Amino acid sequence: MSDKEAYEKKYEAQIEEWRAELDQLKAKVKKASGEAEVKYRNKIDELEDKLEALKKSLD
Structure with a gap:
């Protein structure tokens, strides 16, 4: 497995966890x-932002 493939697998696992x-x-x-409810919605927004940033970095 190449370094790139290992990197992608690592971050795909992170995406699934999030x-x-x-x-x-x-x-x-x-x-x-x-x-x-406000607390949970803020956490959801934070995780969605992280998820989106990670997806962009993999493209």
Whole structure:
């Protein structure tokens, strides 16, 4: 496996981990209200930004 392939596999795994975390947070948001909902939505936005930046770096 080349260095590039190893790099891509590493970051694809990171993307999958973040997607799973996003799914968990989105489920919590549905149950949350008030301050907790804001907290979860902020975390979701943060993870989505990281995910998008990582995807762009792999292109």
